[in-house]
Amino acid sequence: MLIYILLSSLLTVALNLLVIISISHFKQLQTPTNLLLLSLAVSDFFVGLLMIFQIMIIDGCWLFSDLMCSLWLIVLASITSSSIGTMVLISVDRYVAICYPLHYFTKVKPKRVQVCVCLCWMFAALFNSLLLKNNLQQPGRYNSCIGECVFDMNYITNVFDLIVSFIFPITVIIILYIRIFGVAVYQARAMRSHIAVVTTK
Template sequence: MDLCFQSYNVDFCFPQLLNISCRKPKLHWTKAFFLDTVLSIISIVTVVLNLLVIISVSHFRQLHSPTNIILLSLAVSDFLVGLLLLPLEIHRNTSCWFLGETICAVYYYLACQIPFVSIGNIILISVDRYVAICHPLHYPTRITAVRVKLCVFLCWLWYGLYSIFYIKDQIIHLIEPDNNVSCLGQCSIIFSYVTGVVDLILTFILPVTAIVVLYMRVFVVAVIQARSMRSHVTFVSVQHPGKVKAKRSELKAARTLGVLVFTYLSCFCPAYCFLLVEIDFSSSYLLVALFYFNSCLNPVIYTLFYPWFRKAVKLILTLQILKPDSCVTNML
């Protein structure tokens, strides 16, 4: 038996338990390069960008607005994706899993909860912008800091409880092991078809529908407001620059909303479409990477192009936030 294994040059995670041990991953150089290099870079960039958002919103008092509270929650969830989930995903695909099935279940619990919280935060941002643009007079009374903090807390709580349902099959496997499920040295997700369908509806179809409907409504109102401003400018002054400025505002609203929806759908659609055909989509590292890549893009989309964020980054990198009373700096 030993000569047979040696002839095939097969390495096992647990050589002393050949009957139940998984084989060590032997990756093609392209997959190894992608996992080791590209995903590592994405992880680092995700951590750095979201950490800058967290420090900016937390430190400067002027940025403690209801909208920025949601951005802070989004940055925290995306920060955890880069800090925990991406490195563990690289480890899971490039080496044997020696941490045990319990830690594997914990990993998949976090892999469910944290990205789902990001989705919930994006929905909250959609609602916030909907009220701000479509009902501006009611915004100060409807969207308050206390209500937003409560919604953020409920978002984290809901997806924390929901993720337990998502990995219930994994928990059942821990209590009553199934020898046909996996081998030692591998961390594989286990869930039923019913769980996959429920997850598809609750974490993709419904959120996508809500986000698209809200942003389409915001887009329509933004275009109407831009045209109204252009008409007002034309009525007051027939100067050409005013008209051009109004057109640019209209195009900017369309471009920003288009990027938001397109990025979300581009990162999440492939993974969930694959889920319809192949339940164990965790085996496709490209789809998992794309799923997590949204956490790297979120700080770019939502904050990088805000003047206050660029100013805050400058103060952080130059260590001016260490000065006394820097938290009261005028950021707007």
Template sequence: MEYSADSTHDLIEYCFPHSNLSCTRKARTRDEYALMYVFFSSISVFTVFVNLLVIISISHFKQLQTPTNLFILSLAVADLLIGGIVMPVEGMRLVESCWFLGKELCNFFPAVICILVSASLGHLVFIAVDRYVAVCKPFFYASTMTTGKSVACIVLCWLSSAVYNWTLLHVNENMNNPERQSSCLGECLLLIDFTWSIIDLVFSFILPCCILFTLYLIIFFEARNQARAITAQQGSISNNVKYAISKSSDRKAAKTLGIVIFVYLMCWIPYYISILTQESTSITVYVLSWLMYMNSFVNPLIYAMFYPWFKVSIRHIVTLKILDTSSSHLHLLPQ
């Protein structure tokens, strides 16, 4: 937004007015501050709330503690931490145009962001693999995707995310050279050279994107072929009904596939384009990074709210029926 020369917004403000080393900050009106804080706070609270519902649902109800849902549970934990830790801090930095949390947190916080975002993305890949095995290798699913193996995959996801991102930050001297992260007081930057940006682009975006797209495409065509095979085996009396069900399943599978891929790409592509474009300003990167964080906002809607059990469990949680000691053994879905 452009302001005239006599605008009060053109007055120079400093992050730390009493320091000669202070960075400048963007001047805002009280209404702008209030509106921005309400906006970012609302997104953060809703992200935490919806992911907390997923966590409570799967943790409380025994029937929901399947290998598949364990991935969704761990994904919800990662997304809840993004909503409860990353979003408030990044929201404050966008509103204030300054970093007020000190050098120590400036050194540590980028690692938290990278680990949580990578873990969230890793869980999406594991969920895709789980669904691939369930649809394309149904006879091997029970032996392949056990609870123990799901837990092992979850641990692997978190550990690999931590090791990869700590290595990335150390190699680029973000952890052991804090002076490199700021040129003035009130600034906190994540600096990664172009070569490592390309490497990170491949491992953190292109590769997961290719895996997700390929697996969901295979799942869609396999599900369609199975539906057609079932329809062909039905008696002539029920053929029309079964055909309608088959076409409905095809449309639902296509819709889910489209939503997953579209949201994933829309949340991630703008951010990676911005960090690879030299003309991109830091404020542009901060704003577009929120699109990436929004993936944690919509993940529960895509991976949980489309499941019938989630709506049933919400009713039990909201009405406090889960306080009953026997409620954990309730059957939320028909056997």
């Protein structure tokens, strides 16, 4: 358990804290891309902190109240969703930077990125609160014995969660990175042909 805490929690917390401090402290690091990385580091930092509670569940018993269990589940789900949403925003940022480099600095500005990050976090919190509202309204209703911390969702809710939290983001990321790869290959070929012409001359 000590190794698990050190590797999964403390290391995650420490390394992400370094990223958070670096980007927050140095103004020159506060570029649109780094603001997205900051959001990702914040979500991973909180995941590392919340892993301590996960260890308590793995060990057998939830030591806190049923209400704390419900809140913990919602917070953990929201942080995970915001992390996935931030990865989608990072892929959009890279897509604009590589496919439309001349328009990047006019389209992608720090203020716009901050608004997108805030909306991402707000959507994640609202979405997961709605999914797990039954658990929050009646904490512990799905526990079969004292010391459990579980939740339950019906089939339709599970499918909806799978689509919104996994299938849609992964699809967007794959499509954008395939497009980026295509542009990168095209640019590499153009550079090769240009170098060949220069070498011949």
